[in-house]
Amino acid sequence: MSKKNDIEQEQVVTPWAVEFGSDGKIDYQKLTEEFGCQEIDERLIERIERITETKAHAFLRRGLFFAHRELDEICTAYEKGEKFYLYTGRGPSSESLHLGHLVPFQFTKWLQDAFKVPLVIQLTDDEKFLWKDLQLEDCRRLARENAKDIIACGFNPKTTFIFADVSYMCTPFYVNMVKIAKCVTFNQAKGIFGFTGDSNIGQIGFPPVQAAPSFPDCFPHMFGMNKKSLKCLIPCAIDQDPYFRMTRDVAHRLGGYKPALVESRFFPALKGESGKMSASDPTSAIYVTDSAKEIRNKINKHAFSGGGATIEEQREKGANLDVDVPWKWLNFFLDDDEKLKEIGEKYSSGEMLTGEIKQILADCLTPIVEEHQIRRANVTDEVLDMYFSIKPRVFLDLFQKYEEKDGSWTVVETDLSKALEEKMKLDEEDEEDTTVSQDKNDEEAGCAIGAPKSDDWLRIRKERLKKDAPTEGSKSALKKAAKIKAAQEKKEAEKLAKAAAKEASAAATMS
Numbered sequence: 394m395s396k397k398n399d400i401e402q403e404q405v406v407t408p409w410a411v412e413f414g415s416d417g418k419i420d421y422q423k424l425t426e427e428f429g430c431q432e433i434d435e436r437l438i439e440r441i442e443r444i445t446e447t448k449a450h451a452f453l454r455r456g457l458f459f460a461h462r463e464l465d466e467i468c469t470a471y472e473k474g475e476k477f478y479l480y481t482g483r484g485p486s487s488e489s490l491h492l493g494h495l496v497p498f499q500f501t502k503w504l505q506d507a508f509k510v511p512l513v514i515q516l517t518d519d520e521k522f523l524w525k526d527l528q529l530e531d532c533r534r535l536a537r538e539n540a541k542d543i544i545a546c547g548f549n550p551k552t553t554f555i556f557a558d559v560s561y562m563c564t565p566f567y568v569n570m571v572k573i574a575k576c577v578t579f580n581q582a583k584g585i586f587g588f589t590g591d592s593n594i595g596q597i598g599f600p601p602v603q604a605a606p607s608f609p610d611c612f613p614h615m616f617g618m619n620k621k622s623l624k625c626l627i628p629c630a631i632d633q634d635p636y637f638r639m640t641r642d643v644a645h646r647l648g649g650y651k652p653a654l655v656e657s658r659f660f661p662a663l664k665g666e667s668g669k670m671s672a673s674d675p676t677s678a679i680y681v682t683d684s685a686k687e688i689r690n691k692i693n694k695h696a697f698s699g700g701g702a703t704i705e706e707q708r709e710k711g712a713n714l715d716v717d718v719p720w721k722w723l724n725f726f727l728d729d730d731e732k733l734k735e736i737g738e739k740y741s742s743g744e745m746l747t748g749e750i751k752q753i754l755a756d757c758l759t760p761i762v763e764e765h766q767i768r769r770a771n772v773t774d775e776v777l778d779m780y781f782s783i784k785p786r787v788f789l790d791l792f793q794k795y796e797e798k799d800g801s802w803t804v805v806e807t808d809l810s811k812a813l814e815e816k817m818k819l820d821e822e823d824e825e826d827t828t829v830s831q832d833k834n835d836e837e838a839g840c841a842i843g844a845p846k847s848d849d850w851l852r853i854r855k856e857r858l859k860k861d862a863p864t865e866g867s868k869s870a871l872k873k874a875a876k877i878k879a880a881q882e883k884k885e886a887e888k889l890a891k892a893a894a895k896e897a898s899a900a901a902t903m904s
């Protein structure tokens with residue numbers, strides 16, 4: 394058998410296990426072919442930059458997020474003014490996160506800011522319970538602990554919802570799960586995930602749990618009920634692709650959009666690309682809890698080097714960047730393109746020594762980790778609850794247009810994407826605010842987009858609209874009040890004009 398065939402047989406990627414090819418590498422091109430996704434090209438990156446008016450994140454510029462499914466469709470819709478929501482997640486199996494765990498979240502944060510869209514984050518405490526030797530209660534606790542690290546990445550609390558499966562298993566979520574489950578046979582699941590007769594039946598039943606959040610009606614407090622008309626984009630590592638391949642296959646049978654995907658390579662382990670970063674070996678990874686000293690020590694002692702074995706050899710032959718972990722890690726975390734290029738040139742030519750690039754890496758990572766630790770320390774239980782809260786957070790009454798007709802209020806503007814856009818604008822205005830009154834407003838019981846509107850609720854809204862302009866409070870509340878007032882005045886003027894026209898025409902017919 395040829396070497397190539399050996400590699401083809403050995404490389405196995407599932408959401409739970411990654412087996413490298415016999416050369417110790419993942420053949421990503423082969424993987425995209427096998428999975429049936431597309432590679433992200435320069436044109437798509439430029440397009441994203443153009444429509445978001447934002448410079449592409451280093452992960453995108455450097456091909457670390459390298460594959461996609463229908464990301465171009467998301468862009469086309471976005472260009473036409475249609476919004477979408479982001480969905481990502483984490484399986485909470487360890488106390489603290491290592492740097493590789495931050496990668497998808499840092500990228501998701503960039504996507505959220507660039508596209509200005511809402512985000513849901515799933516913590517699969519159930520998945521980890523089913524696959525790992527852990528107690529369910531521990532998985533649930535880890536979900537909350539890990540959420541603190543996720544929040545420390547800086548997500549907007551107004552537009553980000555974090556949930557753990559076990560506690561969020563509500564009716565709309567379960568409804569989607571059951572529908573998905575019915576569409577997939579055991580044989581199909583075996584083919585997609587590699588289940589065997591030895592898999593426990595919880596594992597076999599799990600994929601719909603991760604699939605369901607791809608449909609917006611799992612989150613009535615954000616997107617309303619019975620609403621499948623919002624597209625979903627999922628940033629994830631490529632090993633999660635099987636879940637969403639399955640989801641895409643069944644989406645039309647649920648009446649929903651196929652979720653789009655943007656997928657990353659694996660983060661290389663400290664001791665070498667194909668190694669494992671495992672919690673049981675603390676020297677195998679750098680954790681977000683590590684001190685500056687630990688970071689330096691780990692890099693110096695354990696980072697796999699592609700440099701020459703001796704100074705002379707390095708000077709003569711230069712480093713092999715293909716296998717060098719400090720170089721690979723700098724590609725993830727050093728944002729400065731110019732500097733990175735210079736390091737690459739000097740190190741591969743032998744002008745720079747291994748000790749030097751390791752020093753640069755330690756200097757680059759230390760502030761990232763230290764700043765993360767500060768932000769995480771600020772995530773109190775109260776802050777955490779804000780993200781887990783299922784209070785309606787995308788409010789109809791903030792932006793939907795109503796008209797009074799024959800004494801009752803009717804919605805004249807139901808466009809969800811426009812509504813979301815408006816909501817995002819309001820959030821931006823709020824950011825300038827120092828007062829809390831807008832937040833108070835947001836907490837009032839309201840109605841999520843698309844949710845059924847009771848008469849009662851319409852009456853509340855009508856009363857609220859009639860209220861005088863707030864005398865104190867946020868700028869945006871004042872602006873909103875001014876807008877409402879202007880609209881009322883316009884209506885009055887139109888009424889008068891109509892009456893005048895009527896009179897005039899009556900006068901004309903009389904004469």
Ligand code: TRP
Nearest residue numbers: 481482483484515517603629633
């Ligand atoms: N299964 C993922 C893990 O073990 C967690 C996850 C759930 C996820 N939903 C997701 C990851 C959506 C990416 C996108 O880490």
